[in-house]
Amino acid sequence: MVAFKLAFRNLFGAGLRTWLNVSVLSFAFVVIIFYNGYLDGWNKQAYIDTKDWEIGNGxxxxxxxxxxxxxxxxxxxxxxxxxxxxxxxxxxxxxxxxxxxxxxxxxxxxxxxxxxxxxxxxxxxxxxxxxxxxxxxxxxxxxxxxxxxxxxxxxxxxxxxxxxxxxxxxxxxxxxxxxxxxxxxxxxxxxxxxxxxxxxxxxxxxxxxxxxxxxxxxxxxxxxxxxxxDTHFLLKEIDDIIESKKAGSVLIYGLLLIIALLAIFDTQVLSIFRRQKEIGTYIALGMTRWKVIWIFTIEGSAHSILAILLGSLYGIPILGYLQIKGIPLPKTMDSYGITIGDRIFPSFSIGLILSTILLVVISATIVSYFPTRRISKLNPTDALKGKIS
Amino acid sequence: MENRSLISISNLSKRFKVGNGEFLALKNINLSIAEGEFTGLVGPSGSGKTTLLNIIGSLDIPSDGTAEVLGKSISTLSHKQAAMLRNLNIGFIFQTYNLLPVYTVFENVEFALLLQKKTFAERKIAVMEALDWVGLTDKVKSKPSQLSGGECQRVAIARAMVKRPQIVLADEPSANLDAKNSHHIVQTMKRLNKELKTTFIFATHDEKVMQYLDRIISLKDGEIEKDEFVNHAKNE
Structure with a gap:
């Protein structure tokens, strides 16, 4: 609890830097949900249409x-x-x-x-x-x-x-x-x-x-x-197309996620570099090095919590609107030979949202943890003096 | 009745690596500090005061010899045991206060108790009592950035004292303060020493602090040059 409280205090205290990191990460979070929801919606629609028009129940x-x-x-x-x-x-x-x-x-x-x-x-x-x-x-x-x-x-x-x-x-x-x-x-x-x-x-x-x-x-x-x-066999072609589309989209949102995670990593490295005196104080007050590592990891990871909250703030109305109104597709898509409507209605399932939250939180925690390992090698007396090593 | 010894140091040396060579910061130190002492390690910069204080505080270990604090040999403590010793028995006061800037005065003082997993009710009573000792009950909601240097150091004293440690280590506590504040904070610590029987050990070269000390251990080039008890009654 102390770690979470301290982490959020420090994050809010860092001001603009925190919000820049959080903004980029929240954008990655919303884009991941959007892309996957878009493809899931397409998939769902293609399944229904293909069953209704061509394959029935097999x-x-x-x-x-x-x-x-x-x-x-x-x-x-x-x-x-x-x-x-x-x-x-x-x-x-x-x-x-x-x-x-x-x-x-x-x-x-x-x-x-x-x-x-x-x-x-x-x-x-x-x-x-x-x-x-x-x-x-x-x-x-x-x-x-x-x-x-x-x-x-x-x-x-x-x-x-x-x-x-x-x-x-x-x-x-x-x-x-x-x-x-x-x-x-x-x-x-x-x-x-x-x-x-x-x-x-x-x-x-x-x-x-x-x-x-x-x-x-x-x-x-x-x-x-x-x-x-059966329908599973007959719909395999659609599954394959969606899978290949998903693989392609991973490149786009993966890049975005990497940029956001790099920013967090960079912030963590800078934090540990600048806040050595604070680290020394924690140790002097009776914290073990691992507890200090935990505090800093939580702090980095808390970026993801804020990103999810911020992403929800603007993501829910935007994605909700798209889910209801659909995304219009160019007429040329008709001639691609794949089952696709005039509009795609994205499908944002609970599973998709939860798995994206997990992906963002876990990846942010991992990149937050790596720079903090330095703390375990830090000499507390040097840290208290704020000696840069 | 003679007070029991809390700290016992024998044949202690400390070496640091400097480039390819070594620097001997402490040489063959032997001393014993008893419960309730108000002691100062005094000497010029580089004499080894802070190094000795860090070893007593289990933040560092001796290269040779032994340092026993509250019956525990510092050299043999694991990180976890050392952290436990500091958490329960040792309070630190630093030259630059080292308060957590994002926390209020109350939370800074409370922090030491959070590590001891005390309940909120217990923490609140202890924190308010500690802030009362240093006269800062009206600043509980202030952040360190809103306080003067003297007030920050008083918060640091409250933080060190709130867990009722047996030993408080103060490293140049008056170095960043003006004369009035220096006297005030040392008088506060002296009062706590008398009332709570807490052992205070200072690393200082400030004359204003020295005049309050009961025992002055002078260090020079890492060696004890003089170790004397001060008779204040005689001085007065």
Missing amino acids: QLWHPTYDPYDHYSLQDAHAPVSGNIQKLISSDQLTPVLITQATIFPQGRMQNILLKGISPAQQIIKIPSKSLDTAGSIIPAVIGKRMAFAAKLKKGDNVLLRWRDKNGTFDAKEIQVVDVFSSNVSTIDNGNIWIPISQLQQMTGFENEATLFVVDKTYTAGNIDLWIYK
Whole structure:
């Protein structure tokens, strides 16, 4: 208690120097929370959006299906078995058939992934209900990125060419019946969604699917030849992106933290150099050297306590505002191919705040302790004279 | 009845390293100081007064010989034991007061008791009593920067006395004070010596202090030149 009281008294007594150190450290503290909260918010948002729009509560994949290998797509399909048909009927999963195709918007040629989905499905947010039309033309829904890239809009017709199961090319016009807006670019860029029954008929893959998206009630795991991929597996790409972003951000706030810690280290060295007489007095009054080291370490470490208090003073309103209003992102972010919204709403969890407080306090304590080790070698009689050694 | 000996020094020498050589600060010192003495180590600068005081105060150790303080051999004490000895039994008064600038008068005096882990009620009574001895009860909330040199030294005396030590070591306590304040603080210490039977040992070359001493140990070039008891009645 004496150490804490003395530490804070000395810190306030040091005036401007203390507040400069505390300001820099508090800035580092707020920036660390901001960066991590920003990435956590992005991560959270990306998780929710990807689940809502693409992966549901997991997927059942055909053993040959590899989303990164379009050459294998030709073989990545199989008939829907009776077991699975029951699950489809009970709305626990919905089939998706995927094949490669080409469209010719404004006379240009563009390779796409043609995806068949049930218009009645409600597991993912793709507006498949719009595909439930009675006309002779094939209805299609596309995302806003695809619409932009192909210069297509709702009501436009475009020529589609595909190959059937025998490798024979066929072509027909499709009509864009809806353009959806989603943060998940992997269901949008280069994707055209049509009714699965029509795609099965066009390709000759009658009653076949490439994968199934499952809902929250699905618990069966692997079924028949279909391999269950859980959300953890399917979201790994997002995790990897966030991890790499976090690693990059450590450089930025780490640098800031190092500057703040260097200032504390410097202050500690100066303190011990200038306050030798005081150290000698403590020893003369009956303190052990380790108790004096403790007092000086606490004093340096107390910078972090003040920094947290100061950081909270301006950090809570700023970060609170950003958490509610979100951070707008430039339009170009849309084309990066990663799941990201127009705005990111940072997420500042208790765990993040506590771990940042611990990081700041522990690192400040460590840099405060190192210069104080000199005290253990200090001769008290020299210290009392204020002899600089 | 003869007072018991608190400090016993025999064949004590102290050497310091100076460059490649050595400087002999104290040579073959033998002395004994009894309970309740008001003793001065006097002599010119460099005679070894402060070095001897530091050894008695367990802030330093002898190079040769022995120094026993309150039955404990200074050379054999660990850092912790030495700190305990100072904390419980020895009070220090310095030439430059050495008060903690961020603390008030009350807190400066209280500091020594905090180390003894006394309760606040015990501390408050003891601190107010100590401040009463030195006549500073009206300055409890003042900071050292708001006090005169004389007042600072009186706070230092209160800090040294508040824990009721058996020995108080005062290193040139009047060096930074004017004549009036010098007399005042030495008279205060003399009064405490009489009332509380505390042993005071001064390192001084100030004549104003010397006139109050009961025993004068003169040092010259690290050796005891003269050791005499003063008969004040005869002087008066």
